Amino acid sequence: xxxxxxxxxxxxxxxxxxxxxxxxxxxxxxxxxxxxxxxxxxxxxxxxxxxxxxxxxxxxxxxxxxxxxxxxxxxxxxxxxxxxxxxxxxxxxxxxxxxxxxxxxxxxxxxxxxxxxxxxxxxxxxxxxxxxxxxxxxxxxxxxxxxxxxxxxxxxxxxxxxxxxxxxxxxxxxxxxxxxxxxxxxxxxxxxxxxxxxxxxxxxxxxxxxxxxxxxxxxxxxxxxxxxxxxxxxxxxxxxxxxxxxxxxxxxxxxxxxxxxxxxxxxxxxxxxxxxxxxxxxxxxxxxxxxxxxxxxxxxxxxxxxxxxxxxxxxxxxxxxxxxxxxxxxxxxxxxxxxxxxxxxxxxxxxxxxxxxxxxxxxxxxxxxxxxxxxxxxxxxxxxxxxxxxxxxxxxxxxxxxxxxxxxxxxxxxxxxxxxxxxxxxxxxxxxxxxxxxxxxxxxxxxxxxxxxxxxxxxxxxxxxxxxxxxxxxxxxxxxxxxxxxxxxxxxxxxxxxxxxxxxxxxxxxxxxxxxxxxxxxxxxxxx
Numbered sequence: 001x002x003x004x005x006x007x008x009x010x011x012x013x014x015x016x017x018x019x020x021x022x023x024x025x026x027x028x029x030x031x032x033x034x035x036x037x038x039x040x041x042x043x044x045x046x047x048x049x050x051x052x053x054x055x056x057x058x059x060x061x062x063x064x065x066x067x068x069x070x071x072x073x074x075x076x077x078x079x080x081x082x083x084x085x086x087x088x089x090x091x092x093x094x095x096x097x098x099x100x101x102x103x104x105x106x107x108x109x110x111x112x113x114x115x116x117x118x119x120x121x122x123x124x125x126x127x128x129x130x131x132x133x134x135x136x137x138x139x140x141x142x143x144x145x146x147x148x149x150x151x152x153x154x155x156x157x158x159x160x161x162x163x164x165x166x167x168x169x170x171x172x173x174x175x176x177x178x179x180x181x182x183x184x185x186x187x188x189x190x191x192x193x194x195x196x197x198x199x200x201x202x203x204x205x206x207x208x209x210x211x212x213x214x215x216x217x218x219x220x221x222x223x224x225x226x227x228x229x230x231x232x233x234x235x236x237x238x239x240x241x242x243x244x245x246x247x248x249x250x251x252x253x254x255x256x257x258x259x260x261x262x263x264x265x266x267x268x269x270x271x272x273x274x275x276x277x278x279x280x281x282x283x284x285x286x287x288x289x290x291x292x293x294x295x296x297x298x299x300x301x302x303x304x305x306x307x308x309x310x311x312x313x314x315x316x317x318x319x320x321x322x323x324x325x326x327x328x329x330x331x332x333x334x335x336x337x338x339x340x341x342x343x344x345x346x347x348x349x350x351x352x353x354x355x356x357x358x359x360x361x362x363x364x365x366x367x368x369x370x371x372x373x374x375x376x377x378x379x380x381x382x383x384x385x386x387x388x389x390x391x392x393x394x395x396x397x398x399x400x401x402x403x404x405x406x407x408x409x410x411x412x413x414x415x416x417x418x419x420x421x422x423x424x425x426x427x428x429x430x431x432x433x434x435x436x437x438x439x440x441x442x443x444x445x446x447x448x449x450x451x452x453x454x455x456x457x458x459x460x461x462x463x464x465x466x467x468x469x470x471x472x473x474x475x476x477x478x479x480x481x482x483x484x485x486x487x488x489x490x491x492x493x494x495x496x497x498x499x500x501x502x503x504x505x506x507x508x509x510x511x512x513x514x515x516x517x518x519x520x521x522x523x524x525x526x527x528x
Contacts, residue, residue, distance in 0.1 A: 001461045002108065002431045004067035007041035009056035012483060016041075016490035020431075021476035024457035027465045027490075028472050028501060029481035034488040035465045038481065039110060039435055042066070044078040046108055047101020050086040057486070068107050070430065076104050109429035111417045119417065120404050122379075125389035129374065131424045132350040139346035140385070143339040147383055150332040157325040164322055167315055174312035181294065181305030184286055191287050191298050194280050201277035204270050211267040218260035225253040340386035347376055347387060354423050361419035361452065366445035367412065370394070372419075373401045391420075409440075415449075421456055431461040438468040446470035450526070469505040469519065473526040499523065 007016045012034045018025070027035050037054075041064035044050060055062045062080040067073060078100065080086045088100040095103075119125060130140050200207075232246035287298065294304040351374040362370040371394045379388040392401030393408050393416055404413065414434050421432065438449055446468045454474040456462055466472055478493050480501050493501050502522060503515035 001069045002042075002066060002463070003069055003073075004065075005038075005041060006063075006065040007038060008063040009059040010040055010062040010064065011037040011054055011056055012486060012488040013037050013481075013490070014056065014058045014487050016481070016488075018479050018490060018492070019477075020461065020463055022461055023476040024454055024462045024464065024474055025477040025479065026472045026475040027463070027479045027481060028467070028505060029488075030483065031467075034483060035481050036435065037488075038490065039433060039463075039465060040064075042108055042433060043110060044080065044086075045076050045100065045104045046110065047088070047097045047099075047105055050078070050080040050097070052080060052082050052084075055080060055082045066104070068104065068431075070107055074103065074107075076100060107429055108431045108433060110433040110435065111414050119391050119420070122389045123384065125374065125391055126347070126384055126387060128420060128424045129347050129351050129354060129376075129389060132354040133346055134350075137346055137350075139339075139343045143336070143343045143385055144383070146332070146335045146339040147381070150329075150336045153325065153329040153332040157322070157329055164319065164326075167319055167322065171312055171315040171319065174308045174315060177294070178305055178308040178312055181290060181301060181308070184290060186283075186287060186290075186298055186302070188299060188302070191284070194284050194287070198277065198280045198284060201273060201280060204272045208267055208270045211263055211270070215260065215263050215267060218256060218263060221256045222253070222260055225249070225256050229253050336381055340381050343385045344376060344378075344387050347385070347389075351376060351389075354420070357423035358416070358419040361422050362415060364445070364448040364452065365415045365419065366441045367395060367415055369396045370412075370416070371397055371399075371401050372416065418449075418452060418456065421460070422452055429460070431463065432456070433463040435465045438466050438471055442468070450474040454526070467505065469502045469522060472502055472505060473519075473522040 001022060002020050005018050005020070007013050009015075016038055018027075018038070027038060029035050040054065044062075044064040045066045060082050063077065065075070065077045067075055075089075075091050077089045078086055078097070079088075086097060088095050088097050090100060090103055119128075133139065229246070229249040229252075232242065232249040236242040236246040287301075290301045291297065294301045355372050355374055358372050359370065362368075362372070371392075373392040375390045375392065377388045377390075379386055391404055393404055393412070394401045395408070395412055402408075404416070408416070417432075418434065434453070438446065441449060447470045449468065450471040450473060453462055453464055453471060457476070464471060464475075472478060478498050478501070479490055480493050481488055481490050499516055499519045500510040502519035503512060504510040506518055506522075507515035509515050
């Protein structure tokens with residue numbers, strides 16, 4: 001809701017301030033006084049295109065400031081220099097004109113000639129139709145639940161990563177790699193141990209020949225050591241100081257004899273084993289192939305195998321979850337389809353009722369031949385359903401309804417929006433501004449227009465620029481724009497001043513006693 005609007009140096013308006021009521025506020029004045037310029041300040045705050053040509057003569061820039069209520073206060077401002085780009089602020093922070101429009105544009109709708117109405121947007125038409133379905137309808141809420149479930153199912157499937165075929169290919173590879181490494185039955189150090197075995201098995205004959213030579217040499221050494229021992233003992237018998245030499249000789253004989261025994265045992269234990277050699281070499285070849293594929297060492301290969309097994313288990317679990325996710329997704333898609341169909345049916349019924357009621361209001365507003373149509377066409381399902389909505393209008397039953405803004409006058413559009421807002425109990429912007437809403441009407445129709453605007457202001461804040469005293473009399477707040485030469489000023493009127501203004505609007509003579517009586521009668525009727 002708009003609480004405060006200030007415009008400075010915008011055209012002929014040197015400075016104008018209004019504080020609209022929460023219900024119906026009217027702005028009146030002579031033609032050319034600058035009423036549209038005051039609404040131009042609101043358009044600037046809605047982020048609409050700024051025209052430097054509208055900068056007035058009293059400064060080098062035009063300014064518009066507004067204070068709004070929307071679950072808290074929002075302060076918005078726009079500065080338009082005589083040259084260069086405009087600057088916009090929200091709560092003191094510099095923002096783009098687009099951001100300003102997103103904030104204020106959803107709070108204020110200006111309806112006037114050549115305006116691109118919100119009603120040209122499918123989303124806005126759907127919101128109006130949904131508002132007309134009534135509190136008892138659960139179709140939209142049920143669809144919203146189904147859409148959230150579908151979104152959740154899509155996110156779960158996306159979280160699994162990759163398509164199912166790719167996951168299965170990766171699973172097959174991981175399982176093959178793990179099985180190949182596990183099937184080799186290798187352990188840390190196997191390669192070194194097997195290489196040593198292979199060397200031994202390949203050289204049995206050569207080893208046997210060398211051991212035979214060693215045994216012959218040890219036979220001679222035993223014989224020589226025996227002679228040395230005998231001679232040493234004899235020397236010790238003659239000279240006790242030689243006892244140590246005799247003992248050493250005996251030890252040497254014992255060691256040499258033991259070594260000869262060991263060499264003989266080793267030589268006798270040697271036996272060629274071609275089968276074992278073939279087995280060892282086959283396993284070494286297998287280890288070499290695994291190293292080529294999976295790592296530079298047996299440790300690397302085993303580590304790769306453990307990782308492949310873990311990856312295969314993870315992929316298997318993901319595929320199991322993917323199957324569940326696909327089933328969940330299919331069910332969610334089917335439910336969205338069913339609920340979208342139910343919502344579309346409910347919308348068609350609501351649209352019919354909305355058209356009937358809006359047409360009734362249009363008849364009261366001197367558009368008795370008007371034809372309104374709300375079209376619903378299938379669209380790709382989304383958060384708001386699976387419908388694309390449009391409003392068509394013609395002022396005569398002989399003319400095929402056309403999209404809004406395509407042939408309808410500003411006055412017709414204003415009255416159509418008023419009729420639709422009344423029919424839907426005004427869901428939409430919190431502040432609705434009408435410009436030229438009274439074009440081409442008078443008499444009883446003007447009375448009906450005023451009463452309908454007053455009724456609408458019970459649901460939303462309404463601002464209206466009007467030439468009709470019947471409309472002005474219904475207002476809770478009344479502002480007059482008066483022009484004196486090249487400058488205009490805005491003032492709020494009440495009491496006798498308001499009677500004079502409505503007298504001027506009725507008869508062009510603010511001081512006419514007869515006009516004043518008529519104005520007072522009109523105000524009294526509006527107050528009843």
